[in-house]
Amino acid sequence: MSADTEVPEIERAGFVERAIVRHRGDSSTPAFDQVAEEIPVALVFNGISHVVMMATPRDLEAFAHGFALTEGVVASAAAIFDCEVFLRDDSAEVAMTIAQEDFVRLKDRRRALTGRSGCGVCGIDSLELLDLRPEALPPPVIAVDLPQALAKAAAGLRAHQALMAATGGVHAAAWCTPQGEIVHVFEDIGRHNGLDKLIGHLALQGVDLRRGFVFLSSRGSYELARKVARMRVPLLATISAPSSLAIRIATEAGMKLVGFCRQDAFVDYTPHISL
Known part of the structure; x- marks a missing residue:
């Protein structure tokens, strides 16, 4: 399959095998190692690419829903109408359809953001976009020992x-x-x-x-x-x-x-x- 071939999402292991050489003291042993898979994943909202994150290609529908919610792209899960995942050999795209009012708000504050494994704010070009002022949580409904x-x-x-x-x-x-x-x-x-x-x-x-x-x-x-x-x-x-x-x-x-x-x-x- 070529790198440009798109297929609907299927479950992937999340790791790949690579040939290695293990060194211990004076000895060297050829072997294979399982390495966590990392690919660019584009999140597309209403036909417009919003962000590319480096991620492990598993559970990408859940990933897209979670990103949309935790980043405030949508106000609630009910605002996500459709989600389709396409995997390529070395990349993926998740296309989501969201409510028009959320999409308009997204376009108003749209940012060109390329994420890395350890990065949460790459591409933000002003301090105001950091959104560091959370709303107060309601009183807790659980008790935790x-x-x-x-x-x-x-x-x-x-x-x-x-x-x-x-x-x-x-x-x-x-x-x-x-x-x-x-x-x-x-x-x-x-x-x-x-x-x-x-x-x-x-x-x-x-x-x-x-x-x-x-x-x-x-x-x-x-x-x-x-x-x-x-x-x-x-x-x-x-x-x-x-x-x-x-x-x-x-x-x-x-x-x-x-x-x-x-x-x-x-x-x-x-x-x-x-x-």
């Missing part, structure tokens, strides 16, 4: 990371119950892509995002906190550290933010916010 819930989530996450086990090179985003039970996990070479896939899947399933929390196998960067706050999730937990801007966003939104989550420890960066 943080030590128990986080310990359970931290203990269970690795078992859900099949792509990480195969490649050692991807991030995971998990949806957890208030008790810390892991319900859904999505993986991607980009941490924000994994989160978008998770949010998109939950939106497609009609899950109430106020009744659980997000657990990430990454640091808590500002764009992750902003996406989670925009979706009205009451708690964001990460395995690594947050940034100062992520803490500020969580504080202004009234969202609980915790980091360095382990089976026996965590750090609360918003101790004044209760669940």
Whole structure:
């Protein structure tokens, strides 16, 4: 199949095999290694390409839905009328049809943005477009015993990371119950892509995002906190550290933010916010 051939989306493993040579001490051994797949994915809204993200070519419909929601392209999942995914050998395109009022708003603030695995704001040409002022979350509708819930989530996450086990090179985003039970996990070479896939899947399933929390196998960067706050999730937990801007966003939104989550420890960066 040529690189220009388009086919409807089919499930891909998310990794490819590459010939390598393993070196240990004085020995060298030819072998094959499984490497996380990374391709450019164009997101097209009402016929106009909006953004190209570097992503792992799995769960791209969920990814597109999640991106549209967490980036504020649409006001709600109901504003997405159609979504079609086309995979090529080395790229992909997701074509979405959204409500006209959302499309008009998108055109008004349209930006030329090329994403990378670790980048959330590439291409933004003014500080005003960063949208760092989240709306306040409504009062929480769940109660979370943080030590128990986080310990359970931290203990269970690795078992859900099949792509990480195969490649050692991807991030995971998990949806957890208030008790810390892991319900859904999505993986991607980009941490924000994994989160978008998770949010998109939950939106497609009609899950109430106020009744659980997000657990990430990454640091808590500002764009992750902003996406989670925009979706009205009451708690964001990460395995690594947050940034100062992520803490500020969580504080202004009234969202609980915790980091360095382990089976026996965590750090609360918003101790004044209760669940």
